[in-house]
Amino acid sequence: MSKPKSKSRRKFLIKAGIGTGLLFGTVYCIPIRRKIAEQVNVAESPYLGSTDDPKIWFEVTPDNQIIFHSPKMEMGQGVFTGLAQIAADELEIGIEQIKVVHASTELGNIDPFATGGSTSINSLWQPLRELAATMRVMLINAAADQLGVAASGLSALNGVISGSGKSITYGEVAAAVTEWEVPDTPELKDPKTYKYIGKPTPRVDLMDKVTGAPIYGMDAEMPGMLYGSVVRPSGLDSKFTAVDTTLAEGMPGVVKVIVEDDFVGVVADSYVNAENAKQKIKVTWELNKKWDDFDVEEAIKVGKGHPIEIQKEGSAEKLLEDGAEGLIQSEYFSPIGAHAQIEPNGCLAFVEEDKITIKMSTQVAEITRKEVAKRMGMDKDEVIIKPTFLGGGFGRRLHTPNAIQAAVMSKAVGKPVKCFFTRKEEFQNDSFRPPTHNVLKGKLTADGKIEAISHDISSGDVMHGSPLLPGILQKIIGADLGAWRGGMIQYHGIPNYRAVSWRVKLPFATSWWRSLGLLANTFAIESFMDELAEKAGKDPVSFRLDHLTETKADIRLAKVIAKAAEVAGYRNEATGDRAMGFACSTDVNTPCAHVAEVSIVDGEIKVHKVTCVMDPGLVINPDQVRAQCEGSIIMGMSAVLYEKMNVKNNALYPVIYGAYEMALMKDAPKEINVVLLENSDYPGGVGEPPLGPIGAAIANAVYRLTGKRVRRIPLRA
Amino acid sequence: MTRHLLVLLPFIALITLATEPPPPAPFDTMMEVLTHKRCMNCHPSGDKPRQGEDSHLHNFNVQRGPANHGVVAVQCGSCHQSENNSYSGVPGAPHWALAPKTMAWEGLSRAEIARMMLDPEKNGGKSLEEIVTHMTEDELVLWAFEPGVDGEGQPREKPPVSEADFKAAVIAWAEAGAVIPDK
């Protein structure tokens, strides 16, 4: 389809949220920061890209297919399918007639933010329906012109427009259009008439993925492509001071060795030759302080970093002073976690005189584009990012310095260069999930209710230092909202509560890891809730319900709690060699509760069954929401039972799967029962909320079995 | 400085001579190798091989399987080929496999290992001569002396005895009647 200019442009309303309305005004005083913090927890995420022009989202082909150029990346979360369902309904076209592709940045359909944070469906729900409905009207209007009938007499079904005894396909209409007119946003469909929204729909990428189609960044090719490899440090916080490339230059297949201020790379005619040559490059690294596990654990302790109060109600601080009567206190630890996505980070770049073309797996096409443009001294419009499917994202691809490296090497050799991390480099140069230390304090009333509770979260950076949020916003927000995610007290019926986020700088990159702080913070809070329930002599489920209020968010959480207990047949005592553990949390507007059924086999914790009840609001694709719950449960279980990076002699270990222990087939629960509630007519986040409660659900079950409270991840019986 | 050292040399040599312990018996030399992790890792008592310098259970729940070659979709040969692989760091040698369960050495004393080795009921019906041949010629046994590099490209630890000394010790021990010391 040619790209005729549109006559009129109209704006869709962009909702205020983080990044826009909320943050205007330089608000440094603490109470306002707290307000921001609280808002961030419940606000709907806005879509920050342009939604002006439907025809750059939907390309109509002559054979009556619609190519949907998605600004959101498909990294496994099923977003292509969910978005296709939404679009198909408003476009009045069969879902099999839609082909979803990643929008190339040259098209202009760019998401300036990122794919992540469980925001894709949530943020595009309104604008995408409006875009699709508008496109439908554009097609009908054009058909009316072409057929010489009134548009009001035409209607669309399955990509065919008919009325007044005539019919024409979308494909035929589009082929004859030279100039599109963009009308005002039409009325959206009555939810009762949805054909795809809310229905379990097979993933649109299934065939590609079961036949091994070359859809990932790693699979990308360009004619004349060479292979690059970059020397990456094993040590923490190390900068290279000297380099000797003599041996590498003489290695077979080597085209060029490239020495820049910030990296050294080699380009060769094959991957193997590039890697072999890299081994021969001698780099001298300058180290700062030497770090070991002990140093990290000391650095991360509550009290060491910089504190910001993120939540305050009543006088929890005073009631929970050191030495206060009846004070109950526990501390929890979580380790450094690796992303360990199976497709290594990589990039294929081709630098030409007037443009740079990049094919890669990225969660941040626009940031990648800007960073590459800046480094290469070009305009960002001269950098074209063609995103590919991601072989796992999980936050790992929110930083893409590898794109710069590939571009620099391509320019040096004048050919396309593909370059990617080795697995060891992935494990040692990841942007890790930061280690955490959580201190919970509480006090009960005489009748066994919580009088006061406080949560101190100490963590390495997540949001701070990330290119995703500009420094000014980080200053305004103050506390690291990534680190404290899931760290607020969600039981608003407690009269006195408080949460404090402590920021600690660590000597290695820590950043976004699926669900961010939620995994560790919910583990701490929900373990502590069980500890308090026991001290109060209450059942953990009713104890939780006792501390919720009548606000909308609390009611939704209460419904999820009650349903999970009912469906799982929650029991407070072990049955035979098995016991159940309960935990819940609300994240990105989505409350979720898990009941884990656990036993101890040969001293190891075995999870047999997980019942998951989640209320993500309006569900677009129940099957894929379930898939996200199953995947989150297994990934979360893997993180809390097995995974741990260690700092030894200033380097991070292990450097390979297996040694970095993760859940395998044998470890996954044989039964996962997901029940979805829909107590909101707006779709909330899905890809992360079910990670939250899994750690505490398992730890609480282990306590029932052993009488031993496990407060350290990875959990050991 | 150098002259001083030269003057001292004969004394150093004398001291060395005087303090050198008697050479170990061939049995002990042989056992230094057999009880080394390069051998023991694949002579486990259970149904899982061990690996690495710390002899941890083989990652990924790798199993002995019905014929000591792993299970059908995870055979030893799925990853281990007939020679060491310096790209992946996966070790290899011909007929890479676990020792049969009758040759489970883990947790046994040196004497117990030797008795097991000489027992035709357990060693696959081998005579002493065949055992000697096996230990001095079998490529999988001798892999212990050329164990290659690990996944990080670091050389694997070799047994504390050289291949030649090991072979000589095995032959000497057998020729002297394959006596198993009482200890």
Added chain:
Amino acid sequence: MPTNFNLNGQQATTEADPNSPLLWVIRDELGLKGTKFGCGKAACGACTLHVDGKAVRSCSYPVKFIEGKEVTTIEGLGTPDNLHPVQQAWKEEIVPQCGYCQPGFMMATAAMLKEIPEPTDEDIDNNIVNVCRCGTYYRMRKAIHRASQLSK
């Protein structure tokens, strides 16, 4: 010296260094991208293919050993028009999420089903030891049982 072998039913030849991992010959030289690179250390299983019908991790398999052998990759297991029962089952159970590790899992499963047509859960636990980060194990187990049914 060229190495000759059979790749998905067709003669293939490579001039690659005899020690080159088979994975890269198949991906970069012969252009079949379905066999994935995950770790290069025979740990994750993403590069699993069949050599003479048996599951092999191709990142740790020097090309010199492939002479005269038969290699099957995911592209040779089945095609969109003619899916192998394992692929069909994967599709019916909607297993893949990111999908990157899935060819390796399907190849391992196909190798298992040849020898164990009706695997128990324990067979599956012992034989399928690849790594999936998205956590699709739960659906994979269902798909393996379904593939067993479809193969009958």
